[in-house]
Amino acid sequence: MSRLSLFVSGIFFLIILEIAKVYFIMPMPGSQQANTIEAAFWIHQHVWFLRVAGWIIILLTAVPVLRRPQRPWHRWLSIALLVAYLVVGYLFNFRLLAEKMFYQPRHKQLTHLDKNKVPMDRLVMGIVRHDEARAYPVQFIGYHHQVRDTVGGEPVMITYCTVCRTGRAFSPLVGTHPDDFRLVGMDHFNAMFEDSRTGSWWQQATGKAIAGPLTGQSLTELPTQHMTLREWAALYPNTLVMQPDADFQESYDKMKPYETGKSKSDLTRRDSLSWHDKSWVVGITQNRASRAYDWNGLLRVRIVNDTVGQVPVVLTVGNDKASLFAWKRQLDDQVLTFLRLPDGSLKDTQTGSVWGKNGVCKDGPLMGRQLQPVQAYQEFWHSWKTFHPSTDQKL
Incomplete structure (x- = not known):
């Protein structure tokens, strides 16, 4: 040669x-x-x-x-x-490179509601740890992909993938030690992070390590809720709210159409029809059984009493047509069936008790009782079926 x-x-x-x-x-x-x-x-x-x-x-x-x-x-x-x-x-x-396109906040600030500058109709990921509540607007974390914080004295890693519409919160402990993670790219259109100690790659939608020395291990997922800041503030009036970092205002502005499904990008747009790759669904997993609910159907009926993995659940959407609430509908040995009232609260048909959006009974024979929350996610259908291949569909 x-x-x-x-x-x-x-x-x-x-x-x-x-x-x-x-x-x-x-x-x-x-x-x-x-x-x-x-x-x-x-x-x-x-x-x-x-x-x-x-x-x-x-x-x-x-x-x-x-x-x-x-x-x-x-x-x-x-x-x-x-x-x-x-x-x-x-x-x-x-x-x-992903890490050259999306950056973590340089000036992270969380404030009480009296100093909050985020519009109340914006979608947030809410988390509660040890009685401390915090809200992270999707408009901000959708750009950053991850935000590190401490909530209730516990380190947390708030993550979001706009291409999958998946919001997840994890404990950033790898083994017993907190680790740093960088956005390294994507796997099956889902954000992927690399830990700093072993260089393993972690899937955002599942929290699993899919490459590297820790393959097969999982980060501990922390419960989150998906709703507007107005609904979150009504549930948790002492919440702290993440504020915009002025260094990234232009990127935040580009994210404004995303949460309402008006993004123009092929990767992040919404398909308004049902059961297309970019259609919105709500996913629930219980006892390794997964079910996806069509968002259009859920908006139509507003409430679903169902059983997933032999666990009775109730799923409902707020009057703002954006906030999501899900609970187990069983108390002790009694399975309840719920109707939705005009103000968004629930009424069970067995006792006639009325339940607030926080899952607490506020009137009737079961007053004071608390429903156990169920983790529910709103995301794109292509994402849910990719990472839950045995899922079934409803609505």
Whole structure:
């Protein structure tokens, strides 16, 4: 093989390497449908060794090719290929990497409601730990993808993937030690994080490590609720609310249409029809059984009494057509059936007791009793069926 051929082969090898390093873990044509995570992780682990090998080939052949080319156009071809490699290297290392596109807040601020600047109709992910409530607007965490915080003295990792519409909160403990995570890319269109100690890759929708030394382990998920800030504030008037970081106002502004389903991007748009990939569903898992409820159907009926994994549940939507509430509808040995009242509260048909949106009975024979909350998620149908392949459908 001639020196020119070796030089060209080295350049093409490096170009393909830089593209492949990002292609498999970012939403590029065809990259997210296949099970390529093992190949992506192998490239990630060995990328510097592979780069050095390519650079050695180039260094050994570049001088003779550029100084004494067999034909004049060989020099210009070589220079053009070097420029192409530099452009590709820049794009795929400084522009198209997930961590170079989305950043964590630089000035994180949470305030009480009397100083809150977030409109009350914005969607939030709410979390309560040890009687301390906090709300994280989807408009902000959808851009950041993760926000680290301490709630009730406990470290928490609030995450959101806009392409899947999945909001999850985790304890950031890997083993017994809190760890730092960076957004590294995507797997099956779902955000993926890398821990700082072992370099393992973790799936945002499930909290599972899918590549690296900790493959198969899971982060502990923390319960969250999905509703407007107005509904959250009514339930938790002492809540703290995450405020916008002025450094990212332009990115937040671009996120405004997202939560109401008006995004124009093919990755984050909503399909208003039911059971399409980008249709909204509500997912519930109990005892390893999963069920998806069509959001359009849920808005139509407003309340569903159901049984998932042999657990009686009730699922309802607020009057704002955005807030979501779910509980187990069993007290001791009694299974209750609920009707929805005009103000959004519930009434069970067995005793006639009235229940508030916090799941506490506020009037009737069962006054003071508390329903146990059920974790329910609103997300895109393609996400729920990907990560819950045995799910069934309703409505």
